[in-house]
Amino acid sequence: EAGVVQSPRYKIIEKKQPVAFWCNPISGHNTLYWYLQNLGQGPELLIRYENEEAVDDSQLPKDRFSAERLKGVDSTLKIQPAELGDSAVYLCASSLVGFSSYNEQFFGPGTRLTVL
């Protein structure tokens, strides 16, 4: 089992360019999360999916960020246009239905974005 897969692992772009991150959750996990982790901080939730539905996107900056999970499996997070302050690690996690005390979130390795 490969666990949660993310690509790319590293991305360097110039400001104002678009960028996209991809996540493949653990097979059978219908809940998918995207987190933002700034340097020296813990992860912060951007968006949570239950199957195809974004059930919590209150922390997603919708002017430049978008996400999709069309078939309820893979997900893509996009930034357009990127700003210098978007430099961070973007983490994807998955779990079984919702997240109860028994439904652990499993994290991917993250994508480290650097905006120049």
Added chain:
Amino acid sequence: AQRVTQPEKLLSVFKGAPVELKCNYSYSGSPELFWYVQYSRQRLQLLLRHISRESIKGFTADLNKGETSFHLKKPFAQEEDSAMYYCALASGSARQLTFGSGTQLTVLP
């Protein structure tokens, strides 16, 4: 709103010494707390959860509702314990996680 505070960014101890990583929380509901760990070049993973009341890799953590704390302890630190440790609180019907800012533990030989 819920909040998790880890007051120490960095913590160094010698091998064999006791270690305690501090975590305080604020939450109006019934808290559910976790410790996550990230070893060098590895992904973030669950270390333990308060509801299980178990010891993992020699670590324990007790929820103290009076002091709103969930400190992580180990009586004898090992070099392989060196890692980044995050305290997290699950809240709401969806048990959304709120993370602290993390403590980098270094166990010296």
